[in-house]
Amino acid sequence: MAEPLLEVRNLSVHFPTEDGIVKAVDGLSFSIQPGETLGVVGESGSGKSVSFLTVMGLINRKSALVEGEVIFQGQDLLKLPGEELQAIRGAKIAMIFQDPMTSLHPFYRVGDQVAEAILAHEDISKKEAAKRSVEMLGRVNIPRPDERARQYPHEFSGGMRQRAMIAMALSLNPDLLIADEPTTALDVTVQAQILTLIDRLQSEFNTAVALITHDLGVVAEHCDHIQVMYAGRIVEEGTGDDIYYNPMMPYTWGLMRSIPRLGAETDRLTPIMGSPPSLIHLPDGCSFSPRCPYVFDRCHQEDPALIAVDGRHAAACHLPLEERDRIVAEEVLSTS
Amino acid sequence: MLRYIIRRLIWLVFVLVVITAITYAIFFVLPGGGSEAIAQRFAGKAPRPEVVQEVKIQMGLDKPLGIQFFNFTKNLFIGDQYGWPGLGKSFTIRQPLKPILMERALVTLQLAVGAAIMWLLIGIPIGVLSALRPRTLFDRFAMMFALIGISIPVFVLGAVGLYAFVYKTHLLPGTGYKPLLEYGFQPWFSHFLLPWFVLALLYAAFYARLSRANLLEVMGEDFMRTARAKGLTERRVIVHHGLRASLTPLVTVFGLDMAGLLAGAVITERIFNIPGLGDLAIKSIGSQDVYAILDVTLIAAFIITFANLVVDIAYAFLDPRVRYE
Numbered sequence: 001m002a003e004p005l006l007e008v009r010n011l012s013v014h015f016p017t018e019d020g021i022v023k024a025v026d027g028l029s030f031s032i033q034p035g036e037t038l039g040v041v042g043e044s045g046s047g048k049s050v051s052f053l054t055v056m057g058l059i060n061r062k063s064a065l066v067e068g069e070v071i072f073q074g075q076d077l078l079k080l081p082g083e084e085l086q087a088i089r090g091a092k093i094a095m096i097f098q099d100p101m102t103s104l105h106p107f108y109r110v111g112d113q114v115a116e117a118i119l120a121h122e123d124i125s126k127k128e129a130a131k132r133s134v135e136m137l138g139r140v141n142i143p144r145p146d147e148r149a150r151q152y153p154h155e156f157s158g159g160m161r162q163r164a165m166i167a168m169a170l171s172l173n174p175d176l177l178i179a180d181e182p183t184t185a186l187d188v189t190v191q192a193q194i195l196t197l198i199d200r201l202q203s204e205f206n207t208a209v210a211l212i213t214h215d216l217g218v219v220a221e222h223c224d225h226i227q228v229m230y231a232g233r234i235v236e237e238g239t240g241d242d243i244y245y246n247p248m249m250p251y252t253w254g255l256m257r258s259i260p261r262l263g264a265e266t267d268r269l270t271p272i273m274g275s276p277p278s279l280i281h282l283p284d285g286c287s288f289s290p291r292c293p294y295v296f297d298r299c300h301q302e303d304p305a306l307i308a309v310d311g312r313h314a315a316a317c318h319l320p321l322e323e324r325d326r327i328v329a330e331e332v333l334s335t336s
Numbered sequence: 337m338l339r340y341i342i343r344r345l346i347w348l349v350f351v352l353v354v355i356t357a358i359t360y361a362i363f364f365v366l367p368g369g370g371s372e373a374i375a376q377r378f379a380g381k382a383p384r385p386e387v388v389q390e391v392k393i394q395m396g397l398d399k400p401l402g403i404q405f406f407n408f409t410k411n412l413f414i415g416d417q418y419g420w421p422g423l424g425k426s427f428t429i430r431q432p433l434k435p436i437l438m439e440r441a442l443v444t445l446q447l448a449v450g451a452a453i454m455w456l457l458i459g460i461p462i463g464v465l466s467a468l469r470p471r472t473l474f475d476r477f478a479m480m481f482a483l484i485g486i487s488i489p490v491f492v493l494g495a496v497g498l499y500a501f502v503y504k505t506h507l508l509p510g511t512g513y514k515p516l517l518e519y520g521f522q523p524w525f526s527h528f529l530l531p532w533f534v535l536a537l538l539y540a541a542f543y544a545r546l547s548r549a550n551l552l553e554v555m556g557e558d559f560m561r562t563a564r565a566k567g568l569t570e571r572r573v574i575v576h577h578g579l580r581a582s583l584t585p586l587v588t589v590f591g592l593d594m595a596g597l598l599a600g601a602v603i604t605e606r607i608f609n610i611p612g613l614g615d616l617a618i619k620s621i622g623s624q625d626v627y628a629i630l631d632v633t634l635i636a637a638f639i640i641t642f643a644n645l646v647v648d649i650a651y652a653f654l655d656p657r658v659r660y661e
Contacts, residue, residue: 086567089567097558
């Protein structure tokens with residue numbers, strides 16, 4: 001396998017608070033290959049955003065204890081001085097965020113905001129940057145980009161704003177695009193357009209993409225590799241097919257059952273019972289054990305490791321494999 | 337935009353008429369007031385009815401109240417024999433009020449502008465630095481200063497200032513107003529320094545808290561994260577994105593604060609013996625100089641309504657989301 005573009009090794013992000021240490025990310029390891037799309041799935045508070053904000057250096061290091069390594073193109077980003085990280089941010093790693101309504105500055109013209117990103121990294125004239133920004137807005141399918149560039153964010157719809165954010169992120173042709181729930185705040189029809197746009201641009205620019213979402217349906221369709229996160233760790237990873245047709249741990253099953261499907265026998269969804277654990281006092285043993293319907297003694301005593309099931313497909317669960325195969329066949333795929 | 341401004345100006349005229357009517361009512365209709373009572377007060381001790389009648393005619397108090405009010409309002413908008421706007425004549429010094437008011441407004445203007453420059457230069461930098469270093473020693477000291485600044489009444493601070501800088505140490509000359517053109521820069525400046533500072537401290541404290549709170553809020557906004565994600569320098573993130581968004585709301589507050597002061601910084605002017613509008617208001621109330629009171633009230637009302645309009649228009653230029661139809 002080629003040298004990975006990004007390799008995160010044993011990353012922990014802990015926030016000390018008055019109530020105790022919040023272990024937002026706890027021993028996370030993964031890698032992204034150049035040009036690959038990685039899907040990161042999990043509930044709110046599973047650490048998926050925090051881990052990628054840490055990669056970007058957007059976590060306030062004064063309020064967080066960060067440990068581990070984030071190797072990007074051979075450099076450990078966590079050890080890089082602020083200025084060098086700044087040069088990478090936006091230029092080599094770009095990020096788009098969940099809520100396009102609030103992610104653009106309300107007082108500046110959209111074109112200027114895109115141009116500002118270009119000017120931060122390239123020594124070109126303002127005019128040249130403005131031209132490039134219009135060009136980028138056109139490439140993300142914003143109609144009449146020269147006119148739109150002179151408008152303010154409030155004159156854009158949500159979908160258009162997210163397009164503008166994507167234009168800004170891709171304007172420097174980054175090697176990695178982190179998309180943090182890029183479609184969560186958008187209408188369903190617009191969601192599909194944005195995802196298709198990201199797909200298209202990804203092949204045009206040959207950018208690797210980390211697609212963070214809580215929607216398993218979204219990642220299955222658009223990602224080469226998927227990792228499911230729970231309580232700051234990866235609990236299952238594999239290809240889209242692995243996760244979708246052969247999920248190997250109860251939390252992923254729960255996510256699968258929560259997806260609404262056409263033609264299902266029942267019109268009721270099966271949610272995952274309970275709520276995500278406190279990141280201050282993680283449960284003993286497996287952190288999913290308090291919510292797991294298949295829990296047994298061992299789960300409370302021992303934290304399951306992420307063990308390969310088949311190739312890059314791995315899951316963290318104590319249940320015997322045959323038992324899991326049976327449950328998948330009888331209870332998960334049949335109901336879904 | 338133009339239509340909006342015209343509509344607001346018409347509204348302004350309406351507000352002024354209503355305020356004139358209310359002030360008029362307070363002095364002429366409420367018990368203890370009225371043309372008769374006013375005339376008696378200016379007619380000397382135990383006046384004979386003929387004398388009172390004479391005074392009433394002289395002061396224009398003999399006509400029915402409605403006519404008096406109409407004449408006053410009419411003069412206000414189209415001018416009287418002393419020019420436009422017609423502000424009438426003082427009962428006590430028997431002179432046209434317009435030049436007096438102009439002179440005093442100019443004094444108040446100097447006081448207010450000087451203080452405003454001071455409080456902006458003190459308050460905003462403190463607030464911004466505090467917001468950039470929240471919960472540090474600097475922040476805590478700055479906010480303690482702000483709390484004290486807000487809590488001390490102007491009359492206490494003024495008196496303490498006079499005691500310390502004038503009476504005890506003679507670092508500054510006494511109170512009063514020394515016009516710049518007549519006395520030159522040094523006396524003018526040294527007489528204004530303490531009143532400016534006393535007035536500015538209260539506002540500086542308030543502005544420090546306000547700009548700190550605004551900037552802290554903006555620092556957590558999504559667009560700040562976007563700015564950082566773009567790879568901008570921290571300096572550019574804070575100045576270009578943070579301050580631009582957090583200080584714009586201060587324009588509203590500043591406009592209204594300035595207006596309030598221009599209408600007369602009553603306490604400060606009294607303490608430092610500065611002949612401004614606020615000082616005139618107090619003196620006129622003491623001497624029952626009804627037209628002077630009416631004029632000061634009207635000027636205050638005008639400045640405040642007008643400042644509101646200016647702030648609203650300015651906001652349309654500062655915040656592209658604001659549009660007026």
